[in-house]
Amino acid sequence: MCPTSGTDNPCGTLRSIVADYPTGFDAYRGTGSSYKMVTIYRAKEQLIRGHCEIWAWGTGDSAYTCTVGAPNRDVSEALYSRAAGQLAQCLGPDWSIENAARERDGKPAGEISRFRNAAEGSPVVSLHRVEDNARQSVYLYIGSARRSPLKTTE
Numbered sequence: 760m761c762p763t764s765g766t767d768n769p770c771g772t773l774r775s776i777v778a779d780y781p782t783g784f785d786a787y788r789g790t791g792s793s794y795k796m797v798t799i800y801r802a803k804e805q806l807i808r809g810h811c812e813i814w815a816w817g818t819g820d821s822a823y824t825c826t827v828g829a830p831n832r833d834v835s836e837a838l839y840s841r842a843a844g845q846l847a848q849c850l851g852p853d854w855s856i857e858n859a860a861r862e863r864d865g866k867p868a869g870e871i872s873r874f875r876n877a878a879e880g881s882p883v884v885s886l887h888r889v890e891d892n893a894r895q896s897v898y899l900y901i902g903s904a905r906r907s908p909l910k911t912t913e
Contacts (some may be wrong), residue, residue: 770849772804773884776823777850777901780882783821784813791815806899814902822902828895835869835895839888842897843872846886850874854884861889875904 789801802811811825829835854874861869874884883904889896
């Protein structure tokens with residue numbers, strides 16, 4: 760399993776999506792479905808083909824997310840490692856990275872890499888490898904730091 764990008768220029772697209780954060784990713788919102796506390800839009804630009812959405816909460820906060828399931832831990836670790844390297848390369852030296860383990864009920868539940876830029880108004884770009892019993896997934900998050908805690912204790 761190797762998800763493919765939905766764009767010919769993943770680094771350029773990532774930088775453009777990050778730059779659009781202050782508008783709530785308005786330029787990237789496709790068709791949407793509204794729920795009680797959130798509207799979920801299909802992303803017009805897919806960093807991972809077929810797996811990206813924009814979540815817009817009633818508070819005015821928005822996030823661009825992509826999630827991919829993996830059949831086992833080896834595949835999820837490989838996807839995570841490859842994606843973390845690509846993110847670091849695409850974001851460049853102005854972004855710092857923090858790595859941490861994810862926990863759930865005091866037990867290991869994956870890992871997280873969070874990229875930050877010191878520029879005012881910049882979003883957090885985080886990559887999560889999530890272990891939930893036998894299920895494995897990797898997801899990309901671009902949005903507010905308060906919705907992407909470094910140490911997660913779900």
